[in-house]
Amino acid sequence: MKHKTKEIIHDLIIIGAGPAGLSASIYASRYGIKHKIIGAVLGGQISETHKIDNYPGMEDMNGYEFGQRWGNHAKKYGVEIISQIVQKIKKENNIFILTLANENILQAKTILLATGTKKRKLNISGEKEFLGKGVSYCATCDGFFYKNKIVGVIGGSDSAATTVLYLADLAQKVYLIYRKSELHAEPFWVESIKKNKKIEVLYNTNVLEILGQEKLEKVKLDKNYNNSNELNLDGLFIEAGSDPAVEYFSELGIELDEGGYIKIQKNGATNISGVFSAGDITDGSDKFRQVITAASEGAIAVRGIYNFLKKNKS
Numbered sequence: 001m002k003h004k005t006k007e008i009i010h011d012l013i014i015i016g017a018g019p020a021g022l023s024a025s026i027y028a029s030r031y032g033i034k035h036k037i038i039g040a041v042l043g044g045q046i047s048e049t050h051k052i053d054n055y056p057g058m059e060d061m062n063g064y065e066f067g068q069r070w071g072n073h074a075k076k077y078g079v080e081i082i083s084q085i086v087q088k089i090k091k092e093n094n095i096f097i098l099t100l101a102n103e104n105i106l107q108a109k110t111i112l113l114a115t116g117t118k119k120r121k122l123n124i125s126g127e128k129e130f131l132g133k134g135v136s137y138c139a140t141c142d143g144f145f146y147k148n149k150i151v152g153v154i155g156g157s158d159s160a161a162t163t164v165l166y167l168a169d170l171a172q173k174v175y176l177i178y179r180k181s182e183l184h185a186e187p188f189w190v191e192s193i194k195k196n197k198k199i200e201v202l203y204n205t206n207v208l209e210i211l212g213q214e215k216l217e218k219v220k221l222d223k224n225y226n227n228s229n230e231l232n233l234d235g236l237f238i239e240a241g242s243d244p245a246v247e248y249f250s251e252l253g254i255e256l257d258e259g260g261y262i263k264i265q266k267n268g269a270t271n272i273s274g275v276f277s278a279g280d281i282t283d284g285s286d287k288f289r290q291v292i293t294a295a296s297e298g299a300i301a302v303r304g305i306y307n308f309l310k311k312n313k314s
C-alpha cells in the first residue's frame with residue numbers, strides 16, 4: 001500500500017547521504033531551510049574504505065567512522081535521514097514528487113541530487129570480499145598504503161593510465177592488466193607508461209578471480225605470465241569505469257555531459273528549475289571526485305537553493 005505524505009511540501013529534499021548530501025544538509029539547516037535527506041548508505045562511498053587520510057584536519061580516519069561523524073553532525077541540527085532509495089521523480093505544477101522504494105511519496109519545492117557514482121564492477125570472485133582489504137576503486141585515496149609494494153591495475157582507459165602512473169610513483173612495481181591488445185588512453189599517457197620502468201603491461205589478459213585469506217594475496221589470470229596463471233599482488237585497483245547514478249530521475253530531462261554526469265552551473269543549479277546537484281554525480285569538479293570537492297559542491301548548492309527559494313516564495 002502506498003503511504004502518501006502528499007500534504008507536506010518540503011522546501012528541499014536532498015537525495016544522497018554521502019559527503020555532498022550531508023554537507024548540504026548542515027548548510028541547509030544553518031540557512032533555516034526545512035529539508036529531509038533520503039540516502040541509501042549513510043556516509044556514501046567513504047564508508048567503504050578503511051582509511052581516509054587526505055581530508056584536512058581529519059588524519060588517519062576510519063572510513064566508516066568518518067561517514068558516521070558526518071551523519072551525526074547533520075543530525076545535530078535535527079534533520080531526518082531516511083534510509084531509502086528514491087526510485088522515481090516527476091515534476092507537477094513546479095512541485096517534485098518522489099517515489100521511494102518502500103512506495104512512500106514525498107513532495108518538495110526543490111531537490112538536490114547528490115547520489116554520486118557507482119564504480120563499474122567486474123563481478124568476479126573475491127572482488128566484493130576483498131574491497132578495502134587489497135581491492136580498491138580509488139588510487140588517489142588508497143595508493144599511499146601501497147608504498148614500495150606490488151600492485152595491479154585493471155583497465156586500459158585514461159583513468160587506468162593515470163592510476164597506473166600515479167601508483168608507479170609510490171609502489172615498487174605496477175602491473176597494468178588489460179583485456180585488449182592496445183591501451184585506449186591519450187597517447188601522452190601511453191608514452192609515459194612505456195617509458196616507466198616500474199610498469200609492466202599485460203595485454204589481452206583478464207583477471208578471473210581474486211584470491212587470499214584475510215586480504216588479497218594474488219589474482220588468477222586467463223593466461224600464463226612467467227609460466228603461471230597466478231600473479232602475486234599486494235593491491236589491486238579496478239578502473240573499469242564508473243557510472244553516475246542517474247536512472248531514477250530520467251523523467252526530469254536533466255542535461256548531462258557526454259559521460260552522463262549532471263551539468264551544473266556555478267551555484268549548483270541544473271537546467272531544470274528547482275533541481276540542484278552536487279558531488280561526484282556532477283561535472284563540477286573537473287573530474288576530481290573526492291570528499292573535499294563533493295562537500296564543497298554541497299555547500300555551494302545550498303546557497304543557490306536558498307536564493308532560489310527566496311526568489312520563488314509563494
Ligand SMILES: Cc1cc2nc3c(=O)[nH]c(=O)nc-3n(C[C@H](O)[C@H](O)[C@H](O)COP(=O)(O)OP(=O)(O)OC[C@H]3O[C@@H](n4cnc5c(N)ncnc54)[C@H](O)[C@@H]3O)c2cc1C
Pocket residue numbers: 015016017018019020021038039040041042043044045046048049051052053054055084085086087114115116117136137138140141142245248278279280281289290291292294
Ligand atoms: C574505496 C574508496 C575509497 C575512497 N577514499 C577516498 C579518500 O581517501 N579521500 C577522498 O577524498 N575520497 C575518497 N574516495 C572518493 C569519495 O568517497 C567520493 O568522492 C565521495 O564520497 C563523493 O561524495 P558524494 O556525496 O558525491 O557521493 P557518494 O559518496 O557516492 O554518496 C552518494 C549517496 O547517494 C546514495 N544514493 C545513490 N543512489 C540513490 C538513490 N537512488 N536514492 C537514495 N540514495 C541514493 C548513496 O547511498 C550515498 O548515500 C573513495 C572512494 C572509494 C570508493
